[in-house]
Amino acid sequence: MSQRNLTLLTDLYELTMMQGYFKEKDANETVIFDAFYRTNPGGNGYAICAGLEQVIEYIKDLHFEEDDVDYLRSTGLFGEDFLEYLRHFKFSGDIYAIPEGTVVFPREPLVKVIAPIMEAQLVETALLNIINHQSLIATKAARVVYAAGGDGVMEFGLRRAQGPDAGIYGARAAMIAGCIGTSNVLCGKMFGVPVKGTHAHSWIMSFPDELTAFRTYARLYPSACILLVDTYDTLKSGVPNAIKVFQEMKEAKIPLTFYGIRLDSGDLAYLSKKAKKMLDDAGFPDAVISASNDLDESLINSLKIQGAAINSWGVGTNLITSKDCPSFGGVYKLAAILDKKSGKFVPKIKLSENAEKITNPGNKCIKRIYSRETGKIIADLICLEGEKYDENNSLLLFDPIETWKKTHLAPNTYHLRDLMVPVFKDGKCVYESPAVMDIQAYCKKELDTLWDESRRLVNPHEVHVDLSNELWHMKNQLLDSYHFSE
Amino acid sequence: MSQRNLTLLTDLYELTMMQGYFKEKDANETVIFDAFYRTNPGGNGYAICAGLEQVIEYIKDLHFEEDDVDYLRSTGLFGEDFLEYLRHFKFSGDIYAIPEGTVVFPREPLVKVIAPIMEAQLVETALLNIINHQSLIATKAARVVYAAGGDGVMEFGLRRAQGPDAGIYGARAAMIAGCIGTSNVLCGKMFGVPVKGTHAHSWIMSFPDELTAFRTYARLYPSACILLVDTYDTLKSGVPNAIKVFQEMKEAKIPLTFYGIRLDSGDLAYLSKKAKKMLDDAGFPDAVISASNDLDESLINSLKIQGAAINSWGVGTNLITSKDCPSFGGVYKLAAILDKKSGKFVPKIKLSENAEKITNPGNKCIKRIYSRETGKIIADLICLEGEKYDENNSLLLFDPIETWKKTHLAPNTYHLRDLMVPVFKDGKCVYESPAVMDIQAYCKKELDTLWDESRRLVNPHEVHVDLSNELWHMKNQLLDSYHFSE
CATH class of the missing domain: 3.20.20.70 (Aldolase class I)
Incomplete structure (x- = not known):
């Protein structure tokens, strides 16, 4: 990916908005954007996040070449002062993200960007494109591998993938989720994964x-x-x-x-x-x-039930396109703006008539709660940055919509883990992406932290993603502050 | 696309087969492969072929760099003599193809490769990947544009596309099929198409x-x-x-x-x-x-029926992923092998228990038959190269399966057009790809050659693709020659 300049791989409105911020606002205003998704793809009980390595490459490489600037000038939409700014553009912000191969759930920020608003806005489209694609295919591949029940699954979909990148990075994502090899030679060369055929x-x-x-x-x-x-x-x-x-x-x-x-x-x-x-x-x-x-997880499942004498599966089209659900609905939403006077983030919320589409405001982090006894995930808790938790204390969880549904965790029965790790600090990459086969090994362990009820292919048990008391109150205060007269 | 070396964008088996041909056969044996598809995507009545420009770039750029050869050596599968051959590899064959933006139908060769078997085999995967992807999205976009009934349709799907290429080349394909603009700035720069947002x-x-x-x-x-x-x-x-x-x-x-x-x-x-x-x-x-x-052709259709006061449509996820049918089932099949002694192509056929999966053998071309009166397509005729037709004579068409279904065209009531054009001759490109907006204009005219009954979104009338008498007899002789004892 690094051989190409993908800086213009963005929606036009990111650039028109950037120019707007440049001309009309404090262009250095620091904001927080969250990339998250709302529904697990294909009726699955979880997703596998993937694509971070390519997001990092993209961010590192961000720069407008002279011919990019010339092209933008030719659209007639941009002024010389803004174009001059672009000429010197580089990403200077912070990024936090959940490592690739992690089991994730709806509404959790997979990537959090804290940066001057112009920079945070520019990266939206490519960041979503990359994370959406690879997380989609990794999740689909996890389903196929699960259905194969220990038999090897080979990724054979390159000829039916939606373009070269879909073949290359789709195969990468499939390997993360447990395929034993791919037919894609270029993927093998780029990522050191086994090639088969x-x-x-x-x-x-x-x-x-x-x-x-x-x-x-x-x-x-x-x-x-x-x-x-x-x-x-x-x-x-x-x-x-x-x-x-x-x-x-x-x-x-x-x-x-x-x-x-x-x-x-x-x-x-x-x-x-x-x-x-x-x-x-x-x-x-x-x-x-x-x-x-034309195999997929349902057909493999059915063949196993029929006693088919097959012990190796080559899966193409349906895996590489995630045929039954070919998009991962990741979105990127403004969560907070830094107030320069107070030095504090002012939370921002996007309303919607659909409660599920209302965003979670503020500077957030995610705590995953494991049972000490089983090692399995009990729930995830979206908190505000800086909240303190002590495993020696009890922990009260409650459903953010149906708040009377409560769970009480006794002291020292649970274990907390921060899901997001720092990836960029002040524009400098502080994270080293593991090799794909190491991510695969990590992903295998991640899948073991799910109860089988959450892994099954149909009607899986939904893992709870709750809000901390503090975040829940902040969100509800913000919601209450909006009133439109009838 | 040309900034990247995509030579290894192939399935491993293409390379293991190549080595097999290299070691065990006359590696210069000339063969014919056809790329075609079997079913129109998404229940449509036709497809729009697209992607040829990128196939041409790929073929032109084919070469194994030193690190490609090193990588292949590291797999332990390939001998030094074969690796040395790869070091000097370039495509030397002929390619014929249907121009981008053309309305096409199942079983018609969209691309025909006549080349030494090793070369023809290598290019299979990338060629299918590119043609499958862009033809899929062009066809989907044609449906969406049709539903919009003259309102502008903008392509907004980059963030949900299956990776960067799916966004870039998907937008290109959507433009070919009649979108008035894309949000994708890089696509705008690369192909000179309008950007919107x-x-x-x-x-x-x-x-x-x-x-x-x-x-x-x-x-x-x-x-x-x-x-x-x-x-x-x-x-x-x-x-x-x-x-x-x-x-x-x-x-x-x-x-x-x-x-x-x-x-x-x-x-x-x-x-x-x-x-x-x-x-x-x-x-x-x-x-x-x-x-x-989340618009698509059905929703736009429904909104129009409901009298929605909308006159401009931004279509994202469902177009850029062709959500209801995210793959175009293009395949690449051996059709003939040159017999050096006679200088004639020996036809080859792939059998299947499913009659539709049996391939059409021989060195073929496609004649499109238009009505002189209406300018609309009457049928397509797959013929053998060299067959002679004269519009001053009558023409008898018959269904290749239900052969009693016949149509008789009177002299001078129809017009014939050869669909495939030469693209490479002896490894040299002899075709200049038109600009995308010119392909769009051509595609609009192409769509006008269809009866509205073939364009409607649900249960469209199927345009006949017949075999010439000569091809039909050759195919049936070949089929009869295979017998397996019970």
């Missing part, structure tokens, strides 16, 4: 017959010999020819370490069971039976 | 009150003054304040050329009608009433 129908078709194609492939790649068996007829041609080749390998004393077949069409339940029996009968009970073809 | 809720919230925010905006941008009226209360605060500002502008003799309001939440039918009445009553009947908020 064997051959296509065209390989088979380019030889005079299927058996010759299989034999040739086995000779070339004996240690990862997965043969695609459905080019002509899976059970009458593909599987028998594959077995013939495995027998030849056995006779030639070639070690059959990782070998098997791939099914890419037809009734996968039926074909896999038939193929499994043929492979077993021929003395190849440990052959991998890999399946692909 | 005004301000967000954060602009309003950053001022002490809404009226001050509106006044400031109107002072800054008097000639494109669309005020966002739903931050606090649309009808009690937003619209009255907007009217106050328009009145002040009028009194100050500032010309109200392009001005109005934007609704971004609530019941758009109700609010727009109420707002329209308030604006009319105040003497502003020509104010633009713009709407956004």
Whole structure:
């Protein structure tokens, strides 16, 4: 991503607003924006946040080149003083964020930007674009991996991804959420993740017959010999020819370490069971039976229930586009403006007739509350920065809408963790992104902090995200202060 | 796109197959691959093909840099002889394609690659990725623009797009299909398309009150003054304040050329009608009433039926992700292999139990048949390269599956057009991509060649794509040649 200048990857209104702040306000007014989302995608019980590394690269690289300025001038919307300001633009603010691979819930700030208003405004669009995309795909991949129940899931979607970045960063997100490999070679190179794949129908078709194609492939790649068996007829041609080749390998004393077949069409339940029996009968009970073809978590789930003899899953289109829910509704909302006189943040709120769309004001942080006994998440608490909590005291949680719903945590039964970490301080990056495979290991542990009831694919139990007493009162005071006459 | 080296943007199996061809076959064997799709996305009656310019850039730029070769070596899959070959790799083949913005139908080759098998194989994944994405979004945008019935549609989806490229090239595709502008500044710079936008809720919230925010905006941008009226209360605060500002502008003799309001939440039918009445009553009947908020073609259609007083549409998430159908199922299939002895292409076919998945073999071209009387498309005919047609003769068309369904075109009542044009010859680009706004103008004419029955949003009439007599017989001979014993 860093090879491209993405500074203009923004909505025009960010720039027209910036010029407005520049001309009409104290352009250095410090504000707080929160990036958060309102609903878990695809009916899931949580999301996996992802994309922070690319947000960091984007922020680090922010600068208007001469041809960017020339282009903006050509729109006729911008004055020379503002364009001159852009020429020297760099990000000078603070950013806090939840690390990639963390399990997150609706209404929690995933990223908090504290910066001069012009800077905070500019970064909105690209920041949302990146976080929305990768969090969407990571969440979808977590569902698919969950459905596969321990079998390996490979990400195969590049050709159906919504452009090159969707393929590259979608595969990155899928790896974070637990895929064992991707077909995407560029993603493998960029992020050091395993790349996987064997051959296509065209390989088979380019030889005079299927058996010759299989034999040739086995000779070339004996240690990862997965043969695609459905080019002509899976059970009458593909599987028998594959077995013939495995027998030849056995006779030639070639070690059959990782070998098997791939099914890419037809009734996968039926074909896999038939193929499994043929492979077993021929003395190849440990052959991998890999399946692909428009799979998703529901289909994998259904195939498992049907007893399909598949132990490796290649998932393409439905994962890389998050087909049933192709967008993650992340938004970026103003939460506070610094009052220079008092040095304090004045909270800001966005009203809506829909209670769920009313924003949480102020300078916030998130405390995750774990049970000391089980290590599982009890709830998340959105607080105001600076609130003090002591695990030796009891803690009262209450639902922010239905406030009579209360939970009382006894002292020393829970553990608190701050979810957001500093990423930029005064425009300088203070965070080092972990390697993708390390994020994957972290994400696996994160998923273990959820009860299985919150991980199930349908109607998961919703983890509570509560507001601290202080934040709740601030929010309600602000709400009460708005009145419009009938 | 050309700033990045996308040569490794491919599935691993393309490279393992390439090495297989390199080591085991005549690596210079010339083959033909067709890129086509099987079903129009989202229940539409056609698709708009798009992305060719980016495919051309990708093909032109294909080369393995030293660090690509190093990375491939590190996988342990590739031999030094093959890696040395890659170091000197460049595309040397021919490519034919249907120009961007053309109305296309299922099973028609959108791109045809005639090249040495190794080269043709490598480019599969990126070519499909690019064409699938842009054709998907162009088709979706054509539906949205159709629903808007002449009102302007603006593309506002960058923040919800699946990564930066999805935002940039998605906006490009949306422009091709008739959007009047995009919020995406980088797309505007890269492709010379109009950029649009005004301000967000954060602009309003950053001022002490809404009226001050509106006044400031109107002072800054008097000639494109669309005020966002739903931050606090649309009808009690937003619209009255907007009217106050328009009145002040009028009194100050500032010309109200392009001005109005934007609704971004609530019941758009109700609010727009109420707002329209308030604006009319105040003497502003020509104010633009713009709407956004999770719009798509169905919702726009419904709002129009309800008599919503909206005349400008900002469409984001649902367009940029093609939410109801986020993938375009383009595939890339081997169609023929050149027999060196005879100098003739030997047709190849991929079988499937599903008749629709059986490929069309041979070196093909597409003739579009127009009615001379109406200028509308009668049908498309997939033929073999070299077949001769004469408009002075009659033409018999028949359904390739239900062959008794026949249509007889009388001499000189129809007009034939070859859809595919040469794009690369011997590795050299021979095609110049038009500017995006020129493609938009072409696309508008293309859409006019469809009967309205094929453009409607639900259950459109399907345009026939037939096979020539010669191709039909070749295909059936090939099918008959495969037999697998029970």
